[in-house]
Amino acid sequence: MLEFARTAGAVAATTSKLEKVRILSDYLRRLDAADLRLAATWMTGRPFSLNDPRTLQLGGRAMWNAVGSLSGKDSDELGRVYLKHSDPGDWAEEVLAGHTEPRPTSLQEVGAAFAEIEAASGAAPKLARLNELLGRLDPAAAKYVVKIMANDLRIGLQEGLVEEAVGAAFELPLATVKRVHMLTGDIGETAVRARAGETEGATIELFKPIRFMLAAAVADATEAMQRVGGRAWTEEKYDGVRCQLHRTGSRVALYSRDLRETTAAFPEVAEAAEQMGHDLLLDGEILAHRDGRVLRFFELQRRLGRKVVSAALLEAVPVVLVAFDLLYLDGEPLLDRPLRERRGLLEGLRLKPPFLLARFETASSAAELDRVFAETRERGNEGLMLKDPESTYTPGRRGLSWLKLKRPLATLDCVVTAVEWGHGKRRGVLSDYTFAVRDEQNDRLVNVGKAYTGLTDGEIATMTGHFLEHTVVDHGRVLLVDPDTVVEVAFDSIQRSARHQSGFALRFPRIVRLRPDRTPKDIDPLAAVEELYDRFFGGESKTALAEVAEPGP
Numbered sequence: 001m002l003e004f005a006r007t008a009g010a011v012a013a014t015t016s017k018l019e020k021v022r023i024l025s026d027y028l029r030r031l032d033a034a035d036l037r038l039a040a041t042w043m044t045g046r047p048f049s050l051n052d053p054r055t056l057q058l059g060g061r062a063m064w065n066a067v068g069s070l071s072g073k074d075s076d077e078l079g080r081v082y083l084k085h086s087d088p089g090d091w092a093e094e095v096l097a098g099h100t101e102p103r104p105t106s107l108q109e110v111g112a113a114f115a116e117i118e119a120a121s122g123a124a125p126k127l128a129r130l131n132e133l134l135g136r137l138d139p140a141a142a143k144y145v146v147k148i149m150a151n152d153l154r155i156g157l158q159e160g161l162v163e164e165a166v167g168a169a170f171e172l173p174l175a176t177v178k179r180v181h182m183l184t185g186d187i188g189e190t191a192v193r194a195r196a197g198e199t200e201g202a203t204i205e206l207f208k209p210i211r212f213m214l215a216a217a218v219a220d221a222t223e224a225m226q227r228v229g230g231r232a233w234t235e236e237k238y239d240g241v242r243c244q245l246h247r248t249g250s251r252v253a254l255y256s257r258d259l260r261e262t263t264a265a266f267p268e269v270a271e272a273a274e275q276m277g278h279d280l281l282l283d284g285e286i287l288a289h290r291d292g293r294v295l296r297f298f299e300l301q302r303r304l305g306r307k308v309v310s311a312a313l314l315e316a317v318p319v320v321l322v323a324f325d326l327l328y329l330d331g332e333p334l335l336d337r338p339l340r341e342r343r344g345l346l347e348g349l350r351l352k353p354p355f356l357l358a359r360f361e362t363a364s365s366a367a368e369l370d371r372v373f374a375e376t377r378e379r380g381n382e383g384l385m386l387k388d389p390e391s392t393y394t395p396g397r398r399g400l401s402w403l404k405l406k407r408p409l410a411t412l413d414c415v416v417t418a419v420e421w422g423h424g425k426r427r428g429v430l431s432d433y434t435f436a437v438r439d440e441q442n443d444r445l446v447n448v449g450k451a452y453t454g455l456t457d458g459e460i461a462t463m464t465g466h467f468l469e470h471t472v473v474d475h476g477r478v479l480l481v482d483p484d485t486v487v488e489v490a491f492d493s494i495q496r497s498a499r500h501q502s503g504f505a506l507r508f509p510r511i512v513r514l515r516p517d518r519t520p521k522d523i524d525p526l527a528a529v530e531e532l533y534d535r536f537f538g539g540e541s542k543t544a545l546a547e548v549a550e551p552g553p
């Protein structure tokens with residue numbers, strides 16, 4: 001485990017991506033298959049592979065207790081050190097120094113401990129096993145074990161770089177590694193296959209979810225048109241949850257974006273899929289939907305994560321699957337066929353509700369694209385996806401074959417009420433702001449959201465000084481501050497929320513800029529939030545999805 005920690009430390013110490021890949025590939029190349037499987041997975045910052053349904057079920061509190069009791073330090077001291085690092089792994093390394101009895105510990109032993117922690121039922125047995133594991137580690141190794149358990153290594157190593165390192169370690173083209181990774185949904189398995197030279201036979205197997213193709217963001221229609229070379233294929237971008245549907249004659253399964261099975265949450269979709277008459281793999285978006293209209297995301301949330309859906313909930317929140325891609329049909333994987341053909345085959349299925357087709361249009365100028373975008377927003381949808389009709393299906397967002405065009409719904413002037421210490425690059429500065437609007441009726445400020453600032457490093461540093469001087473209550477990680485700083489906040493949507501006193505939460509908020517020209521008296525009232533909510537999300541949105549199926553290109 002120490003060797004893993006040293007490698008991760010070296011990866012963190014360089015900002016050069018090339019160097020990160022070189023360090024990691026040198027390490028991976030030296031491992032046997034069993035260690036390689038674990039190390040590759042852990043380097044993506046997760047204890048179990050992406051397609052493994054297990055989770056440790058271990059909250060931050062358990063980690064705090066385990067590390068805290070081993071360290072013998074009181075909670076003030078633990079808190080003080082935590083604040084210095086704002087990272088559970090770095091914190092654990094410092095407070096555990098001299099308080100463990102390090103024994104050589106292999107990756108396999110750590111892997112076995114993760115499995116036991118997962119399998120232990122109840123907080124106390126989990127904690128006992130965690131204590132045992134941490135107690136035998138060198139603090140430098142404990143640091144990374146804690147980071148893996150917290151699902152975040154923070155060493156500047158995105159999944160794409162781990163794929164590159166696997167390719168470099170075993171002399172395979174990156175495209176081959178990505179493809180195997182897409183199909184297996186498991187970077188550990190991918191690395192093991194790469195090591196054994198068994199990458200050729202990888203193909204779609206129904207009921208093994210594959211990784212999803214994602215989109216890169218573009219700022220506006222002009223940039224979008226430049227990227228797509230003057231002619232855009234657009235699809236409406238629906239605000240629901242991503243879904244992969246696998247079907248054979250005897251079985252149907254649905255999977256979420258993180259490759260978890262979600263069949264039980266959407267029984268009406270699964271049952272309808274049984275009648276389809278084809279073996280297939282569909283990619284699409286699940287939406288709450290009734291009488292041809294999309295219901296709010298808030299409604300859909302009531303269906304998410306359910307193991308059983310009551311008849312009452314089925315009735316109250318019916319769902320549809322808006323299909324936009326077909327990746328397998330009757331024995332034939334379609335990943336390498338151009339989107340144009342995949343869409344043609346998808347339309348040929350003549351899907352019936354609860355299956356619908358994503359609305360499709362083309363645009364050949366930025367002005368036309370703006371018009372399509374405006375109409376999409378009128379129908380209550382989030383924005384547009386722009387897809388290259390000649391593109392094959394590739395996972396991740398790197399390829400630029402899919403672009404997404406969203407735009408803030410509006411901006412609001414809000415006042416900052418609380419701030420939080422950042423981590424990673426933002427360590428040591430207050431980088432996370434909670435902000436409020438004015439509830440005029442009750443003459444008070446009510447929070448509507450929280451966001452990392454989009455301010456410059458200089459502004460953040462200045463504001464950190466300001467907030468420290470204007471702290472009213474110091475909760476350690478979070479400081480409540482004098483409400484004297486006005487910020488302009490952009491957001492994409494508004495949701496009802498019991499979390500904030502306002503009753504609303506802005507979705508995907510970004511702090512666009514400071515408004516030193518405004519005082520807290522000038523901020524937007526709660527009534528403005530209510531009005532936007534009613535206008536765009538009140539009742540049901542206007543999308544008549546029954547009409548979305550458009551003829552293809």
Ligand code: AMP
Binds near residue numbers: 385
């Ligand atoms: P974002 O979550 O903003 O990164 O946008 C990507 C997500 O948009 C995808 O993962 C899908 O869940 C969703 N989406 C909605 N409509 C579409 C569409 N027509 N094509 C692809 N993705 C879509």
